[in-house]
Amino acid sequence: MEDLIKILQSKNIHPSHQRIKILEILENNEDHMNVNMIYEELLKEIPTISKTTVYNTLSTFAEKGLVHCLTITPEEMRYDYRAKPHHHLLCTQCGRIIDVDVQCPYADVMEIDGHRIEEIQGYFKGTCRECLSHDKAQIIK
Amino acid sequence: MEDLIKILQSKNIHPSHQRIKILEILENNEDHMNVNMIYEELLKEIPTISKTTVYNTLSTFAEKGLVHCLTITPEEMRYDYRAKPHHHLLCTQCGRIIDVDVQCPYADVMEIDGHRIEEIQGYFKGTCRECLSHDKAQIIK
DNA sequence: TATTAATTTATAATTATTATAACTATGGAA
DNA sequence: TTCCATAGTTATAATAATTATAAATTAATA
Structure with missing residues (x-):
């Protein structure tokens, strides 16, 4: 938890509750999730989460270099969280x-x-x- | 024209008017077109062309190895026609x-x-x- | 506390793609 | 020639990922 906050801060991303949870999911789950997979996981912990937040957060993460965007599947974006x-x-x-x-x-x-x-x-x-x-x-x- | 028909036949694709024209566009235009670019070009010659036909044809072409599908742009599929x-x-x-x-x-x-x-x-x-x-x-x- | 900015949410809009069904052209078989 | 089956095309609707917008909430600051 503390670690996650530090990771976000090191990338100049304000560590909101939602962002921390999304990062946690990226850490704990298999790589290459799409927005929907992340969203479904999040629902378990934050039932009020909005899919827009997932999109916004991942695009912030990508901008700051915390994730990489994969277009390997034609249907949707996949997110790669690995150094x-x-x-x-x-x-x-x-x-x-x-x-x-x-x-x-x-x-x-x-x-x-x-x-x-x-x-x-x-x-x-x-x-x-x-x-x-x-x-x-x-x-x- | 004859050449285009031969190319299609060599790949076991029945050379319909629409398919010949689509192949012609792929030959004459810059590579990496998307469905819309091909569709717009086609309209000049076949004003009744349907976008579904473009999708169908390109997916046939891809199956038969006549084009390659690129997912380099996240928005839409690009088609690569080059040996x-x-x-x-x-x-x-x-x-x-x-x-x-x-x-x-x-x-x-x-x-x-x-x-x-x-x-x-x-x-x-x-x-x-x-x-x-x-x-x-x-x-x- | 009051105010401003950042973040999140709900909702609608956009757009690429696929599904469906009707229509058309073609190539035999009778 | 006529009938029929099939492949190909078209029009239309449905699906689904993503983005846009604006309202609501939270955090930050003076």
Whole structure:
């Protein structure tokens, strides 16, 4: 709790009750939640929470660099709360978004072809390890 | 025209008038159009075209591998019509999506951490060359 | 305390996309 | 040719994520 407040303050975000709770959810839950997932979690603790607040807060968090916005699913924005930059795999079978810790040769590149690079996102699409092994089990059956 | 029909047929897509025209637009216009851009272009030639047809056609094209779907802009899907795989830069200043032909070390990787990889998309965000030089010109003024 | 600013909420508006069903064109089979 | 099945197109409505707006609440400050 104290930690969460400190994190917010270190990013110049005023630690309101709602913002603390949202940060807590990001810390405790699996990564890559969308607004609705966060909203549903929040309802358990703040039944009066408004979805607009979730949107506002996440956009503040993104501006201040506390979360990263992922557009890997076409439907809606996903939010990534993890310090170290990494890439992502979308499993087209189960829909999960999985961290992929491949080393990226452009991770520290500031410039390509004269363009200034501020962010890199690598999106892989395919079938995750778990789905593959289920598939194999199916075939054997 | 004949060529367009052959392209569609080679992908097992029945070459209807609308589909030929949509493919023509993809060939002649700058890459990375969204549905609306394609729809507006189409209206000039087929005033009765329906936006649903554009959606249907593009999703068919994507299924058959004739276009690639980009989610680099959070608002809407962009369609990439180009043979060679490549990555993209979104300029946060002018909004353009620019092809980035960096060589990707994972281009031919079929598997990472046990996951099967079928597609890779690299999204860079930053400021494009042109915007940077405009900025510089501004400062000098 | 009074006042101002920041934050949250409720609500409506916007917009991309999908679903549905009717309509049209096409290509055989009778 | 006529009938029928199918694919393709269109018009329309529905869905859902996001943003805009304004009112209400909370916190901060003089």
